Amino acid sequence: MSLSQPHPLLPVPSGSLEIRELPILSQAGDDRPLRFSLIIPTYQEAKNVKKLVHKCNKLLKREIPGEYEIIVVDDNSPDGTWEIAQNLMSEYPQLRVMRLVEERGLYTAVIRGWQVARGEVLGVIDGDFQHPPEALLKLWGEIKRGGDMAVASRHVAGGSVSDWSIVRRFLSRGPQTVGLILLPGVVGRVSDPMSGYFMVRRKCLIGCTMSPLGYKILIEVLARGRVPWIGEVGYQFKECANSESKVTAKQYIDYLRHLLRLRLSL
Numbered sequence: 001m002s003l004s005q006p007h008p009l010l011p012v013p014s015g016s017l018e019i020r021e022l023p024i025l026s027q028a029g030d031d032r033p034l035r036f037s038l039i040i041p042t043y044q045e046a047k048n049v050k051k052l053v054h055k056c057n058k059l060l061k062r063e064i065p066g067e068y069e070i071i072v073v074d075d076n077s078p079d080g081t082w083e084i085a086q087n088l089m090s091e092y093p094q095l096r097v098m099r100l101v102e103e104r105g106l107y108t109a110v111i112r113g114w115q116v117a118r119g120e121v122l123g124v125i126d127g128d129f130q131h132p133p134e135a136l137l138k139l140w141g142e143i144k145r146g147g148d149m150a151v152a153s154r155h156v157a158g159g160s161v162s163d164w165s166i167v168r169r170f171l172s173r174g175p176q177t178v179g180l181i182l183l184p185g186v187v188g189r190v191s192d193p194m195s196g197y198f199m200v201r202r203k204c205l206i207g208c209t210m211s212p213l214g215y216k217i218l219i220e221v222l223a224r225g226r227v228p229w230i231g232e233v234g235y236q237f238k239e240c241a242n243s244e245s246k247v248t249a250k251q252y253i254d255y256l257r258h259l260l261r262l263r264l265s266l
């Protein structure tokens with residue numbers, strides 16, 4: 001066991017969920033601006049977090065060495081995910097960790113992470129390996145080509161929902177269809193609006209205040225942000241033993257409320 005002090009956790013921002021311009025950061029040291037910030041929201045991911053951080057770090061280090069950060073935002077998981085992540089910080093200098101105690105929810109976690117992020121591009125990936133980390137490089141490729149946003153999609157070439165039955169495939173399209181009816185100009189912009197795996201340039205979101213309702217962050221970002229060019233890359237959604245959905249029936253109801261609220265506010 002190491003006798004050194006653990007690295008400090010990130011302070012949790014308070015107030016609204018607004019995405020701001022990067023503050024003027026020094027050009028050297030720990031708070032210099034970066035090209036990319038990847039948020040990993042976690043709840044009860046003790047068995048995945050180490051491997052996922054390792055994998056994402058390896059890929060990003062190869063592509064943009066020294067120019068990225070990985071931020072784990074954990075909702076005070078009883079399995080100690082945040083503590084495991086915190087202990088990884090000495091091994092991974094690009095890793096930062098936030099522990100949310102008062103606020104809850106996937107949505108809030110991602111935005112709180114983006115609020116402390118130093119990257120010009122902001123991204124999110126699930127913490128349970130349902131999003132293959134390898135697709136990060138394809139997403140980054142779209143951003144490099146000039147994309148304002150890059151979305152990992154199950155419904156374009158190279159994408160699939162692996163071993164889902166026809167019934168499950170049909171049911172999974174239900175929320176998307178409702179979204180297309182209620183918000184065609186938003187939901188219709190991408191083939192997989194339910195995706196939780198994407199990157200977006202900060203400049204598209206500056207001044208936008210996000211609302212923490214439902215769990216479909218991409219729809220909120222598309223609705224409130226200014227995102228002219230969207231690139232999509234296919235990915236295979238993994239059904240794996242290491243993941244267990246925490247999405248509840250209440251979240252489906254929140255999804256509908258979310259769509260209605262956006263429809264009324266846009």
Ligand SMILES: Nc1nc2c(ncn2[C@@H]2O[C@H](COP(=O)(O)OP(=O)(O)O)[C@@H](O)[C@H]2O)c(=O)[nH]1
Pocket residue numbers: 040041042043044045073074075104105106107109125126127128130243244245246247
């Ligand atoms: N911080 C935080 N992360 C969450 C919360 N709910 C889910 N997650 C994480 O978000 C990702 C997606 O959640 P999951 O339940 O697997 O959603 P699904 O795969 O869409 O059913 C995983 O990394 C979870 O650990 C939450 O309330 N707070």
Ligand SMILES: [Mg+2]
Pocket residue numbers: 126128130243244245246
């Ligand atoms: Mg999952």
